Amino acid sequence: MRILIVDDSAMMRALIKRVIGLTELPVDEVVEAANGAEALRILESREVNLLLTDVNMPGMTGVELLREISRLRKWPGLVRVIISTDGSASRRDEAAELDVRCYLEKPFSPEVLRNVLSQAAGSVQS
Amino acid sequence: MSSVKPPDLFSPEAGTQVAGAVVAVAELSFFADVQSCERGQFDDLAATMGDAWLVATVHFREGDFAGALSCSLPRDLARNLLDAFTGRDPQDADPERDALFDLVGELSNMICGTWLTRMATSQTFTLSRPVVKMGDGRPAVGDDAVALMAINEWPVLVSVACLGDDTAAAAAGF
Numbered sequence: 001m002r003i004l005i006v007d008d009s010a011m012m013r014a015l016i017k018r019v020i021g022l023t024e025l026p027v028d029e030v031v032e033a034a035n036g037a038e039a040l041r042i043l044e045s046r047e048v049n050l051l052l053t054d055v056n057m058p059g060m061t062g063v064e065l066l067r068e069i070s071r072l073r074k075w076p077g078l079v080r081v082i083i084s085t086d087g088s089a090s091r092r093d094e095a096a097e098l099d100v101r102c103y104l105e106k107p108f109s110p111e112v113l114r115n116v117l118s119q120a121a122g123s124v125q126s
Numbered sequence: 127m128s129s130v131k132p133p134d135l136f137s138p139e140a141g142t143q144v145a146g147a148v149v150a151v152a153e154l155s156f157f158a159d160v161q162s163c164e165r166g167q168f169d170d171l172a173a174t175m176g177d178a179w180l181v182a183t184v185h186f187r188e189g190d191f192a193g194a195l196s197c198s199l200p201r202d203l204a205r206n207l208l209d210a211f212t213g214r215d216p217q218d219a220d221p222e223r224d225a226l227f228d229l230v231g232e233l234s235n236m237i238c239g240t241w242l243t244r245m246a247t248s249q250t251f252t253l254s255r256p257v258v259k260m261g262d263g264r265p266a267v268g269d270d271a272v273a274l275m276a277i278n279e280w281p282v283l284v285s286v287a288c289l290g291d292d293t294a295a296a297a298a299g300f
Contacts, residue, residue: 008255009232011225014212015155056235056253085239090250105243106236107154 001124002029002046006039006053006062007083012106016052016083019110025121036060040068043075049124050117055084055091066098079123081116083108140245141272144195144284147240152277155236156210160277165267168274171281172264175200179261180226182234185254185289186242192289195241197234198265203280204230231256237284 003020005013013032020030031048033039037060039053051069055062062082069075080100084091087105095103101123102116145162152160163171178201185194208229209216234256242251265283267274273284 009228009235011208011211011228011232018213056255058255085236085243085253086251087239087243088250094250106239107151109154 001025001027001049001121002031003027003050003052004031004033004039004042004048006033006036006051006057006065008034008054008057010034012054012083016113019113020117022110023114023117025117036062036065036068039065043069043078048075048078050079050081050120052081052083055082055086063094063098066095066100070098077124079120081120083113140241140286143244144237144241144286145273145275147237147244148273148275148277148282148284150240151233151236152207152275156207156233156277158207158210158277159279160275163274163276163281165274167276168267168281168283171276171279175202175264175281177263178202179263179265180204180230180258181261181265182227182230182256182258184231184234184238184256186238186251188242188251189249194287194289195234195238196285196287197230197237198261198283198285199230199277200280201226203277203282206278206280207233227258231258234258 005016007013017030020027031042033042035057053062053065066080069078081102081104082095082100083104083106085106092103101120104113104116149160152158179198180201181196181198183194183196185192204226205221208214208221208226211229235253238253267283268285270285270287271283272286275282
């Protein structure tokens, strides 16, 4: 399984990567992007199974990224997860329309992230 | 800045909600011990700190309202939190400035986002990228201070200002 982490904070990417490393999930590679545009370039260049994206980022936001992924219809098997400080009901509704499998609100405990990753990994494998 | 404060975000309860957001973020993401301070306790803690403080500001917009949340904390606390967040060994060499700034920016981003989510309005909010800078020594506790906290026994000041109108918000980068 290849995982793509999209967050403008290098610290947050490092934390998520560390938690992924603590799971026993079959992860082949973890790739990082600092915004939606970078993430799209990575998706175009290699196979990714699980996308973990923040919402508020400069350049191209997480919502814009997810809209573009839906519009392009190139990655139907890509499991999409939002990790954001914005836990408002309207944002969650918006995510639901963008084929997002899980919505994880920051701050989160490593255990919660681990559970989300396990659920998402199950979706990738099934 | 405008003196007109939107009732939902700047109610008397705001301070309690901001303090709750600091507790949630510090405990969950940084595994820290955190509690609210009285003014005297905060001043006593701050007096023992050096002049190296960091200030992170996040601008936000919700509906027609715009504001800014700022967190001021000693550089030593930022390093302590960085170690907890990344699993860094405290005995390692001083972290790079960018790493500390990124960490403090993410802290303020999470506090602001958690607070706005807890204020439970139905609208989607927008946060700016955090702006982090070195403070001018110990921060003064002004009228916009909404939460005085101690994280791992280091002082943290959180302030919220109302920008009030579109012009001010545009100046803030929205």
